[in-house]
Amino acid sequence: MSTDDQELTQYFLTKRLMNAHQGGKWEFPGGKVEKDESVAQALARELKEEVNIDVLTCLPLTTIKHIYVEKNGEDKNVCLDVFIVDNFIGEPSAQEGQEEGLVFS
Numbered sequence: 001m002s003t004d005d006q007e008l009t010q011y012f013l014t015k016r017l018m019n020a021h022q023g024g025k026w027e028f029p030g031g032k033v034e035k036d037e038s039v040a041q042a043l044a045r046e047l048k049e050e051v052n053i054d055v056l057t058c059l060p061l062t063t064i065k066h067i068y069v070e071k072n073g074e075d076k077n078v079c080l081d082v083f084i085v086d087n088f089i090g091e092p093s094a095q096e097g098q099e100e101g102l103v104f105s
């Protein structure tokens, strides 16, 4: 997610909980799409749950496919739909005990 602040863009990141897949790594908040849910609906639901904002508008940015090789040797395929949330209500704050941080560019 990003917000324009004068000339700087701020990116809100959270650190994955240690017991989650890829625990301890920084992420863009989000999560898995559930059955009978669109990607945009999943985005809004996850951002409400994880960082307590209400998404008003978002734009698809890119899709990333990646294969993680797990400790047990199995592959885990992820397909990440990345969105820019350009309009939202609320001040993002981590709701699940995750560390949070802002990156500026």
Ligand SMILES: Nc1nc2c([nH]c(=O)n2[C@@H]2O[C@H](COP(=O)(O)OP(=O)(O)OP(=O)(O)O)[C@@H](O)[C@H]2O)c(=O)[nH]1
Pocket (backbone or CB within 6 Å): 020, 021, 022, 026, 027, 028, 029, 030, 031, 032, 033, 066, 078, 080
């Ligand atoms: N949210 C998020 N997930 C990412 C990123 N990069 C990345 O590889 N992933 C992977 O995408 C998957 C997202 O699933 P998740 O565990 O966050 O989903 P969730 O909140 O629905 O969790 P749950 O399955 O425990 O209910 C994980 O395998 C995670 O490692 C990222 O920047 N943000």
